[in-house]
Amino acid sequence: MIALASYKKNISRFQSVIALFILCIVLGVLSDKFFTAANGLNVLRQVAVNVCIATGMTLIVLTGGIDLSVGSVLALCGAITAGLLKNGLSFPSADLFVGFTILGAVLAAVIIGALLGSFSGIVVTSFRVPPFVATLAMLTIARGLTMLYTGGHPISNLGEDFAYIGTGSLLGVPVPVWIAAVVVLIAVFITRKTKLGRYIYAIGGNETAARLSGIRINKVKLTVYAIGAALAALGGVIVTSRLDSAQPNAGISYELDAIAAVVIGGTSLNGGKGSVWGTVIGAVIIGVLNNGLVLLNVSPFWQQVVKGAVILLAVIVDKAGDKKE
Amino acid sequence: MKKVVKYLLLLLVVGLVGYQSVYFRKLSEYRKATGEKFDAPAFSKKIWDEQLPGKSDSAIALTDLIHALEASPENAFAKHSHVLGIGNYRYSLVKAEATVAMINEDEIILQIAHADSLMIVRLATEFIYGNAIRDASGLVDIKDFTNTTDLNAISEELNRIVRTAVLPSFKKEVKQGDKIEITAAAEFNKEHLYFNNLELIPVSLRIIK
Numbered sequence: 001m002i003a004l005a006s007y008k009k010n011i012s013r014f015q016s017v018i019a020l021f022i023l024c025i026v027l028g029v030l031s032d033k034f035f036t037a038a039n040g041l042n043v044l045r046q047v048a049v050n051v052c053i054a055t056g057m058t059l060i061v062l063t064g065g066i067d068l069s070v071g072s073v074l075a076l077c078g079a080i081t082a083g084l085l086k087n088g089l090s091f092p093s094a095d096l097f098v099g100f101t102i103l104g105a106v107l108a109a110v111i112i113g114a115l116l117g118s119f120s121g122i123v124v125t126s127f128r129v130p131p132f133v134a135t136l137a138m139l140t141i142a143r144g145l146t147m148l149y150t151g152g153h154p155i156s157n158l159g160e161d162f163a164y165i166g167t168g169s170l171l172g173v174p175v176p177v178w179i180a181a182v183v184v185l186i187a188v189f190i191t192r193k194t195k196l197g198r199y200i201y202a203i204g205g206n207e208t209a210a211r212l213s214g215i216r217i218n219k220v221k222l223t224v225y226a227i228g229a230a231l232a233a234l235g236g237v238i239v240t241s242r243l244d245s246a247q248p249n250a251g252i253s254y255e256l257d258a259i260a261a262v263v264i265g266g267t268s269l270n271g272g273k274g275s276v277w278g279t280v281i282g283a284v285i286i287g288v289l290n291n292g293l294v295l296l297n298v299s300p301f302w303q304q305v306v307k308g309a310v311i312l313l314a315v316i317v318d319k320a321g322d323k324k325e
Numbered sequence: 326m327k328k329v330v331k332y333l334l335l336l337l338v339v340g341l342v343g344y345q346s347v348y349f350r351k352l353s354e355y356r357k358a359t360g361e362k363f364d365a366p367a368f369s370k371k372i373w374d375e376q377l378p379g380k381s382d383s384a385i386a387l388t389d390l391i392h393a394l395e396a397s398p399e400n401a402f403a404k405h406s407h408v409l410g411i412g413n414y415r416y417s418l419v420k421a422e423a424t425v426a427m428i429n430e431d432e433i434i435l436q437i438a439h440a441d442s443l444m445i446v447r448l449a450t451e452f453i454y455g456n457a458i459r460d461a462s463g464l465v466d467i468k469d470f471t472n473t474t475d476l477n478a479i480s481e482e483l484n485r486i487v488r489t490a491v492l493p494s495f496k497k498e499v500k501q502g503d504k505i506e507i508t509a510a511a512e513f514n515k516e517h518l519y520f521n522n523l524e525l526i527p528v529s530l531r532i533i534k
Contacts, residue, residue: 086472090352097355104346153474157467245473 015317016265016281023285027292034295041174047287048176049235051280053254054261055180055187056228058279061262062191063203063224064271065124065131070232070258071251072142073116077109078236079146082155082246084108085162102162106237113233114226116142121225125218139255146248156245166242176238183231187276200224204271260307261286264314285310363470365478372479373486376464380418381508381529387419387446388439390511391520398518406513407463409456409476413515416461418508418528421446425503432524433499435507447524448507450496453487456480457526461510487527495530504533 027034053070060067084100091098100108116138123134168175191197199220202210211217235254240246265282267274289310293303385393385405393401406415423435423446431451436443459465459480470476499505509525 088355090355092352095352097350097352099348099350099355101346101348103342107342107346151474153472156473157470 016278016285019264020281020285020288023288023292027288027295031292031295034292039291039295041172041177043284043287043291044177045174046291047283048174048180049238050254050257050261050283050286051180052183052231052235052238054258054265054279054283055183055276056224056231057255057258057262058265058267058274058276059187059191059200059224060131060228061204061259061267061269062200062271062274063221064207065221065225066135066259066269067117067120067225067228067232068132068135068255069116069120069138069142070228070235071254072139072146073113073229073232074236074239074251074254075246075248076116076142076146076149076236077113077233078240078250079150079155079246079248080112081105081109081237082158082240083149085158086155102165106165106234109237110230110233113236114230117226117229117232118222120229121222124225125221150246150248152248154245154247158240158244158246162241163244164241166238166240166244176242179234179238183234184276184280191276196220196223201272204268204273206272257283257286260311260314263311266314269315282314363475363478365475365482369479369482369486372462372464373483377462377528380462380464381420384418384420384508387421387437387511387525388444390417390419391439391444394513394518394520398515402513402515407460409460409465409467413517415513415515416457417511417513418461418463419511419525420506420508422504422506422533423448425499425501425505428499428501435505435525444520445522447522448509448530449524449526450492453484453492453526455484455512455526457510457512458483458487458528461512461526484526491527491530495527495532498532506531506533 024034033039053074057067057070082105084105085102088097088099090096120131120135120138123129123137124131127134165175165179170178191200199210199215202213202215203217203220207217232251232254236251239250243250261283262274262279263269263282264285265274265278265280267278286307289307290303293306298306390401390405393405402415406417408415421435421437423437425433426436426445427434431449433448433450435446435448437446438444456477459476462483465476465479467476507525507527508529509527511523511525
């Protein structure tokens with residue numbers, strides 16, 4: 001009996017990995033192009049941005065929150081990176097021009113992303129605005145700021161060195177994949193080995209209990225929103241580099257892909273349960289699904305339907321698991 | 326003591342990263358070095374007056390291009406077309422002798438002898454938009470530009486020249502049945518190649534009789 005319970009628990013724990021495995025087998029049978037090295041690298045390259053964003057989203061969702069603004073933050077920070085690289089900052093009154101290297105532009109974008117996330121965090125914690133509403137407002141604000149900053153035009157031709165971030169390879173593996181891997185490893189370390197990680201799970205599990213046990217809830221929440229937006233900014237850098245252009249309408253609906261990756265990966269939307277590794281699997285499932293549907297020549301309209309159905313299924317399975325527990 | 330060392334190290338790292346991140350110039354010197362604002366009308370006029378006539382003279386005959394595309398699309402596109410960005414669209418500057426079959430409000434239907442039959446193409450006479458002329462000319466290099474606004478401004482200006490300097494007199498004089506000589510920009514989608522009912526964006530037009 002105990003063995004059966006343990007078996008069921010393991011199945012439940014690895015359900016996303018099993019789903020990914022089955023999906024790969026099915027797509028491998030249906031398309032001879034699926035199991036090729038080039039296609040594998042292509043999937044990983046495409047998934048990398050979502051992994052970065054979804055990793056941040058996981059930390060937020062684990063606290064019981066959500067961030068709908070990551071797509072807009074991605075666009076704004078991508079535009080800022082491109083703008084700073086291209087035009088720097090001018091201060092006519094002081095006859096001063098401040099130019100930015102690639103490192104400077106990327107750092108500036110990530111810092112601005114973190115500040116935007118902190119702002120959302122402050123709104124959520126200090127003003128008790130539900131995360132859904134606070135980040136929805138930030139979604140609109142960041143998109144508007146992107147339009148203001150770019151004038152509605154793309155900022156292009158950012159140079160080959162910058163393009164290496166999004167299109168280059170290191171040891172045969174695309175650079176975005178390396179970046180995503182580093183982000184994931186840091187996030188895994190935070191969630192498993194640090195006090196912050198334990199606090200994140202504690203808050204998501206039972207916020208009142210966490211408060212009573214002395215955890216500074218507001219500080220932790222603010223931190224995860226800042227991290228989430230900073231990772232969205234990093235995603236913006238990768239997207240901008242890959243396209244060699246900052247598009248004012250970049251990142252639209254990226255928040256949905258990130259949330260889908262989190263949910264499919266087994267993180268509970270109620271918080272307190274889930275893992276970064278699960279999210280990585282979730283993001284890969286979405287990437288593989290997208291790739292497979294394209295390889296099978298499925299209409300883009302049907303692709304959306306299928307993706308939606310998979311997300312729905314994941315949530316239903318998650319809820320069923322919660323009920324059993 | 327430990328804290329002091331920690332803060333000193335932190336300061337050192339921030340200083341190093343900062344030093345590698347930004348650089349400072351006098352704004353006046355920077356502006357001098359990077360040049361004045363891009364003047365799209367002057368740039369486009371120079372292309373139109375000085376460079377495009379030469380390109381028009383050496384444009385490939387539309388029928389020859391179609392033969393080449395039918396034989397080997399990759400080679401034909403590599404030899405006779407241009408593209409500025411990424412994607413499937415390729416642009417070619419073509420010339421042809423054609424007969425005016427029909428004059429519509431926004432286009433002229435032309436017949437061109439091709440192989441043993443007559444090919445139908447549409448010559449745009451009202452809506453001259455897009456980047457076809459700029460890209461087909463092969464005279465604009467994306468690497469020379471820092472933003473797409475300037476690139477788009479060139480297209481806008483070239484299109485405006487066609488609308489104001491090429492089309493009005495031609496539209497006034499052209500009649501059904503006229504034989505005309507055209508140089509035009511043609512757009513092809515590499516993945517969905519078709520030649521009948523092709524739309525051409527005029528660059529130069531001459532009524533022969």
